[in-house]
Amino acid sequence: MAAARTLRIGLIPGDGIGREVIPAGRRILEALPSSLGVKFSFVDLEAGFDTFKQTGVALPDRTVETLKKECDGALFGAVSSPTTATKGYSSPIVALRKKLDLYANVRPVKSVAPSPAYPEPIDLVTVRENTEDLYVKEERTYDTPDGPVAEAIKRISTRASTRIATMAGEIAARRARVRQSLGDSSKQALVTVTHKSNVLPQTDGLFRSSSFAALAQQRFKDAGVKVEEQIIDSMLYKLVLQPAYYDVIVAPNLYGDLLSDTAAALVKSLGLVPSANVGDGFAIGEPCHGSAPDIAGKGISNPIATLRSVALMLDFLNEEEAAARNYKAVDGNLAEGKLLTPDMGGKAKTNEVVEDVIRRL
Amino acid sequence: MAAARTLRIGLIPGDGIGREVIPAGRRILEALPSSLGVKFSFVDLEAGFDTFKQTGVALPDRTVETLKKECDGALFGAVSSPTTATKGYSSPIVALRKKLDLYANVRPVKSVAPSPAYPEPIDLVTVRENTEDLYVKEERTYDTPDGPVAEAIKRISTRASTRIATMAGEIAARRARVRQSLGDSSKQALVTVTHKSNVLPQTDGLFRSSSFAALAQQRFKDAGVKVEEQIIDSMLYKLVLQPAYYDVIVAPNLYGDLLSDTAAALVKSLGLVPSANVGDGFAIGEPCHGSAPDIAGKGISNPIATLRSVALMLDFLNEEEAAARNYKAVDGNLAEGKLLTPDMGGKAKTNEVVEDVIRRL
Ligand SMILES: CC(C)[C@H](C(=O)O)[C@@H](O)C(=O)O
Ligand SMILES: CC(C)[C@H](C(=O)O)[C@@H](O)C(=O)O
Numbered sequence: 001m002a003a004a005r006t007l008r009i010g011l012i013p014g015d016g017i018g019r020e021v022i023p024a025g026r027r028i029l030e031a032l033p034s035s036l037g038v039k040f041s042f043v044d045l046e047a048g049f050d051t052f053k054q055t056g057v058a059l060p061d062r063t064v065e066t067l068k069k070e071c072d073g074a075l076f077g078a079v080s081s082p083t084t085a086t087k088g089y090s091s092p093i094v095a096l097r098k099k100l101d102l103y104a105n106v107r108p109v110k111s112v113a114p115s116p117a118y119p120e121p122i123d124l125v126t127v128r129e130n131t132e133d134l135y136v137k138e139e140r141t142y143d144t145p146d147g148p149v150a151e152a153i154k155r156i157s158t159r160a161s162t163r164i165a166t167m168a169g170e171i172a173a174r175r176a177r178v179r180q181s182l183g184d185s186s187k188q189a190l191v192t193v194t195h196k197s198n199v200l201p202q203t204d205g206l207f208r209s210s211s212f213a214a215l216a217q218q219r220f221k222d223a224g225v226k227v228e229e230q231i232i233d234s235m236l237y238k239l240v241l242q243p244a245y246y247d248v249i250v251a252p253n254l255y256g257d258l259l260s261d262t263a264a265a266l267v268k269s270l271g272l273v274p275s276a277n278v279g280d281g282f283a284i285g286e287p288c289h290g291s292a293p294d295i296a297g298k299g300i301s302n303p304i305a306t307l308r309s310v311a312l313m314l315d316f317l318n319e320e321e322a323a324a325r326n327y328k329a330v331d332g333n334l335a336e337g338k339l340l341t342p343d344m345g346g347k348a349k350t351n352e353v354v355e356d357v358i359r360r361l
Numbered sequence: 362m363a364a365a366r367t368l369r370i371g372l373i374p375g376d377g378i379g380r381e382v383i384p385a386g387r388r389i390l391e392a393l394p395s396s397l398g399v400k401f402s403f404v405d406l407e408a409g410f411d412t413f414k415q416t417g418v419a420l421p422d423r424t425v426e427t428l429k430k431e432c433d434g435a436l437f438g439a440v441s442s443p444t445t446a447t448k449g450y451s452s453p454i455v456a457l458r459k460k461l462d463l464y465a466n467v468r469p470v471k472s473v474a475p476s477p478a479y480p481e482p483i484d485l486v487t488v489r490e491n492t493e494d495l496y497v498k499e500e501r502t503y504d505t506p507d508g509p510v511a512e513a514i515k516r517i518s519t520r521a522s523t524r525i526a527t528m529a530g531e532i533a534a535r536r537a538r539v540r541q542s543l544g545d546s547s548k549q550a551l552v553t554v555t556h557k558s559n560v561l562p563q564t565d566g567l568f569r570s571s572s573f574a575a576l577a578q579q580r581f582k583d584a585g586v587k588v589e590e591q592i593i594d595s596m597l598y599k600l601v602l603q604p605a606y607y608d609v610i611v612a613p614n615l616y617g618d619l620l621s622d623t624a625a626a627l628v629k630s631l632g633l634v635p636s637a638n639v640g641d642g643f644a645i646g647e648p649c650h651g652s653a654p655d656i657a658g659k660g661i662s663n664p665i666a667t668l669r670s671v672a673l674m675l676d677f678l679n680e681e682e683a684a685a686r687n688y689k690a691v692d693g694n695l696a697e698g699k700l701l702t703p704d705m706g707g708k709a710k711t712n713e714v715v716e717d718v719i720r721r722l
């Protein structure tokens with residue numbers, strides 16, 4: 001047997017329930033059977049609003065450097081945002097995405113069980129560009145006789161649009177392979193390109209044309225990946241009305257942010273939805289929920305989004321078998337529906353859910 | 362009896378089913394009982410993609426001038442967008458909103474009947490800023506070694522933010538008055554201010570602070586209008602999960618576009634949702650749906666969104682009694698549920714629905 005590969009994982013809990021779900025993520029990695037041939041070591045890292053309040057910096061250099069030099073991947077919890085503009089504060093996860101060039105934000109959304117509103121299974125992934133668009137955060141304010149006016153830059157590049165669409169194509173092809181291996185013929189591989197090029201012909205037009213060019217590669221055609229497009233307003237409309245139709249949806253940064261939260265609502269809980277911030281050879285798993293100050297410290301936060309984010313991170317670190325094990329254990333817990341946290345209508349504590357998932361590994 | 366007031370209405374059908382629904386709007390205005398003390402005259406006006414293909418201009422000067430000089434209000438159908446960037450073409454409705462300074466886009470969304478997903482009635486209005494944000498359409502493209510990069514300006518002004526929030530406050534107060542007069546105590550007046558100031562502290566921060574300042578006016582307090590805020594991603598999430606909670610939602614242009622389509626999906630059909638583009642002393646009623654080339658010419662398009670847009674236009678032209686009559690007739694048609702177009706699961710033709718609503722006036 002080959003020597004086990006050891007992956008070093010940075011743990012960045014952040015604020016609020018981030019401090020409860022990231023330890024849950026660590027536990028599941030530690031519990032993975034050694035027969036999978038992968039082991040993990042961990043390093044605790046700081047970031048967030050509490051860090052900002054203590055040190056004046058939301059994302060310490062040490063966190064970025066350690067991730068770059070020592071780590072293969074990371075888990076990020078959640079951070080609180082100050083409710084009023086706070087001088088010097090700026091979101092650490094947004095900064096991290098850019099500093100590590102984690103250019104894709106991948107968010108799979110999957111329904112637990114059919115619901116009256118959605119009898120057909122929802123199983124889609126939003127693939128969000130993660131480094132540019134309005135998130136370049138280049139803003140300025142100037143005075144006018146009618147009071148201050150502020151401007152922000154929305155930047156869209158050929159390069160970022162091409163690589164995100166390429167990743168969307170790869171994910172669609174991979175999903176089709178997995179479905180095929182499971183004998184599941186419920187849907188065809190489809191990438192839906194979203195934009196608002198009817199209003200923004202240059203920026204969103206560039207996202208659109210770069211995406212179509214990237215997705216026209218022969219390897220995607222060979223994999224049977226169909227390509228469609230939707231204007232973002234109509235995309236949201238159709239997403240709510242017929243989510244089962246969609247497979248992979250690729251979007252510029254801001255639309256991707258909005259699409260993924262809307263998709264999460266269709267499966268009723270942000271507590272279920274994972275994400276991965278993915279670059280070349282690096283991935284940060286991150287639950288899609290926030291820091292939930294209202295329930296922080298009570299030990300009742302839903303760990304599922306984090307456990308799935310662990311699996312997603314493993315997928316992108318090429319540990320597909322470990323990832324599959326993890327997904328299956330989580331799906332088993334949800335399908336049985338006995339040990340659920342309060343947001344899911346249950347009474348279980350975070351730790352009870354984690355232990356149940358570990359038993360199923 | 363006072364002499365009847367005559368309102369001159371510009372009719373701009375545009376493309377596709379716009380040509381079927383705008384005549385429906387005209388018919389209902391002509392059918393309003395003369396006892397209401399208001400009469401209508403009409404002028405046919407051109408705009409749209411077909412106009413562009415014939416003349417090279419999507420919004421002819423004559424249309425703008427006639428609206429400005431002769432009209433009190435207008436009805437706008439829908440326009441087709443070219444699927445690929447077309448030199449010289451740009452959306453006539455976006456241009457019209459700016460040229461006539463129709464600074465508010467008001468979209469009420471109301472459920473027809475309780476559904477399994479939404480047992481509580483949905484009754485909310487999105488109030489969308491209609492002149493700025495990314496819709497200023499200031500874009501540029503430049504070359505880099507990695508290929509072209511494009512930028513767009515998102516502009517947010519104190520003035521536009523203040524007046525849209527003020528209109529949102531007025532609409533919330535008016536809705537509360539109407540509910541009170543009907544003995545309906547189901548909800549409190551609420552304006553929810555949406556933004557993404559955690560990522561865009563200057564632009565969206567300015568929208569946020571201007572809105573809160575405008576909504577802090579004593580007259581809104583006196584009317585019992587509560588003010589809350591939501592980050593736009595979380596707003597979409599909550600909108601899908603608990604739409605019944607919301608009353609008036611105010612948003613910058615782009616978020617408003619996305620919010621109103623999402624809200625429309627919750628009541629299952631864009632064919633039901635009206636809008637008004639409102640400025641000082643002028644209003645254009647506009648159904649929220651598109652030009653639907655797939656069903657154009659078949660006489661089966663749903664006229665309800667247009668008939669409600671007529672009512673909304675009348676509201677803003679201070680013909681509240683005529684508006685109320687119109688709303689009630691439409692609600693009667695929907696509540697009975699016998700004469701519905703195919704998008705609503707029925708078999709009726711556009712004209713049959715219009716005639717049914719007219720009978721109920
Ligand atoms: C917290 C915020 C800056 C962030 C974003 O907008 O990207 C969040 O909404 C997300 O989706 O991860
Ligand atoms: C057609 C398009 C330019 C328009 C917009 O984005 O405003 C439409 O989506 C709308 O909401 O009226």
